Amino acid sequence: MSLLERLNEDMKQAMKNKEKEKLSVIRMLKAAIQNEAIKLGKDELTNDEELTVLSREVKQRKDSLQEFEKAGRNDLVEKVQTELTYVDVYMPEQLTEDELLQVVQEAIKEVNATSKADMGKVMGAVMSKVKGRADGSSVRNVVQQQLS
Structure with missing residues (x-):
């Protein structure tokens, strides 16, 4: 099952369970992957390309998290941490x-x-x-x- 298919399945489940935050993150990930495919002029991305997009999304969130922590924006820190937990589900296991x-x-x-x-x-x-x-x-x- 490709990442896009997995995202579609999880999106349907999030809709059924009325999980608004999770649904929002999944839609954002889908959009990022689809935008990358359009940018590269492809119908579908390879696993490596999908992984690159996911890594970029994680990095953006980690950078935002640091900035929000510096600024003392605890409301945004919690939001980004929640987003990170949803995105991490799709990342491969991290190396020790x-x-x-x-x-x-x-x-x-x-x-x-x-x-x-x-x-x-x-x-x-x-x-x-x-x-x-x-x-x-x-x-x-x-x-x-x-x-x-």
Whole structure:
């Protein structure tokens, strides 16, 4: 079952259960995926492309969450946290710190990285492997630790 089909099923269920917030988030995700398909000129996105869209949506919400927390907008913080819980359902399982460390160490060996100057090469190799299963800031932190 593709992500779009799963979203359609969950949307129907949310309508039946009268879950307005969940329905709103699902519709937003569907729209983001459909807009990306239109932008790329395709009828359907691949799993990787769908994952990229979902990752972008999660990142946007996390960024908004930080901004709202800084501004002291607790009402918006709660709303964004709720949205994040609904979006996280569709994301693949996140890597543990140990798994991420292992992937980073393998990538360092692959690209023969020796210093922080090689960080870009390592990040590129790691991000392609962990797409959607780890966010960029945590990957960056682990890479920096390993290269220092």
